[in-house]
Amino acid sequence: PILIDTDWVWERLPPRQADANKGSFGKVLIAAGSERYIGAAGLAAHAAAISGAGLVSVASHPAVIQALAGKLMEVTWIPLEKEYALIEELAGRDGLLLGPGWGQFASALAMLIQTLQHIIGNQPELPVILDADALNLLAAMNDWYELLPPHTILTPHPGEMARLTGLSIANIQTSRWQISQEKAAEWGCVVLLKGAHTVIAAPDGQISVLPFKNPVLAAAGSGDILAGMIVSLLGQGMAPFEAACAAGYLHGLAGEIIAEHLPGKRGSSATDILEALPESFSRLAINQAEAPE
Secondary structure (H helix, E strand, O other): OEEOOHHHHHHHOOOOOOOOOHHHHOEEEEEOOOOOOOHHHHHHHHHHHHOOOOEEEEEEOHHHHHHHOOOOOOOEEEEOOOOOOOHHHOOOOOEEEEOOOOOOOHHHHHHHHHHHHHHHHHOOOOOEEEOOHHHHHHHOOOOHHHHOOOOEEEOOOHHHHHHHHOOOHHHHHHOHHHHHHHHHHHHOOEEEEOOOOOEEEOOOOOEEEOOOOOHHHOOOOHHHHHHHHHHHHHHOOOOHHHHHHHHHHHHHHHHHHHHHOOOOOOOOOHHHHHHHHHHHHHHHHHHHHHOOO
């Protein structure tokens, strides 16, 4: 496996040209949140914006938009008030995130299936991240992986991976590399298996490991932030495997930055990860500037 480090990430991050405009850095769409789980949409969208996407749009329940629109003024909002509202917003997008905070509702499952089928038939080049409830909804279906578009990233934690595979969490945790690699090939997608030393596997057999093992990241909302970071990097033109690796590394580095100020590794929340992301990106650049010739 590749052990991801600052050099690996820096070499692959898209450049930030001085003469760029917002269109240079991609337009991403995040379908997240529900009346019960409002925060997921805000965390994912804020992370996508911080991570450099040119335009971040959030499609969600009107209650989510009402709660968050005044706090995230850099985001555009799309109310999902009719059956095909999400599909109508896919044109011109450079990345799509589905699932955070959806809940396990029949309407969410119908929207998920419709959207994936539309992408396969009409926009197969659109990269898609399936996170959280999108994974749980799929896992309840037989042969669910047949619905995956060509450029899909799955971001399960061990419990979600257990549901997707039919294996126990104990089995997942004792064979993280092997299972991630096997399933990425079987399902034809990138698999990012969260946890201590997160594993990222590609369908072509590539596999990488992140160097982080930090309880600061084990917080509600942390995964929403990671998913938002990945879709942002996809929107900026990174390939799925590289986007997952780079976002995972920067997310983990943000956790390390937080832990530097918390010797007991207590006292933080997911919001602190967002606040640490600018320094996480900055440390990549500083590391390169200080590297010997």
